Amino acid sequence: MEAQMVELARAAGTAMVTLMATDAWERTRDGVVALWRRASPARADGVEGELDATRDDLLTAVENGDDLTEQELREEWAGRLRRLLREQPEVAAELRRLLIELDPEPQGSSAGTVRMRAEASGSGRVYQAGRDQHITER
Template identity: 35%
Template structure:
């Protein structure tokens, strides 16, 4: 059961973070606070925490700080896991969170610094890639 809770907390945190950076956040954040908070005061506190997390996340993504974005997600994953362990009835509620809107993409790239081309796309169809002509083509050797 523990592995299932960890998987659910991981999935829930990813969904939560993805919703935070989407246009759907304004419609969903009250539901999330209600789900995670037990009384009105706790829900109000959660709304402030969720707004603070969202602001920090957007700021981190704007600066290209993937480490900070991943840390915010990890904090919510740990928090969701603790809540799920203390109240298993949250499983259904967490699973009922709406899927992030189509087209919403959240990527985290970490590791060594690389230089090169990165392409991020939801769908690529009928792509044509052009390469510069080979300067040696057409030359005749004597």
């Protein structure tokens, strides 16, 4: 399989799982299920149920700060998409179009979601910022 197809599957799996925890969830699910209906109609209903189950797992992981589960879910969907692309390489163009359509950050936009998590103990300090940060301590 071409490296481009593997990278496309990885990017799509990451985008899909990331969008599951946003307002774009329904559009994402509908787009992915439509893709599967055209590529592999017999599996489309199962994929829809698996997407819903993945979203439930993702929301629980986010709530619990379980980054490992989030990463596993991304990898799981990247693998499924990679196998679909291996079986039907002609689906790649449609998957690329879907990713562009679902892109939460249109080209040229610098606004986005920033998610940060930190822990400090003892006398430790944590400084986090979504953008510019100026710290002056004496």
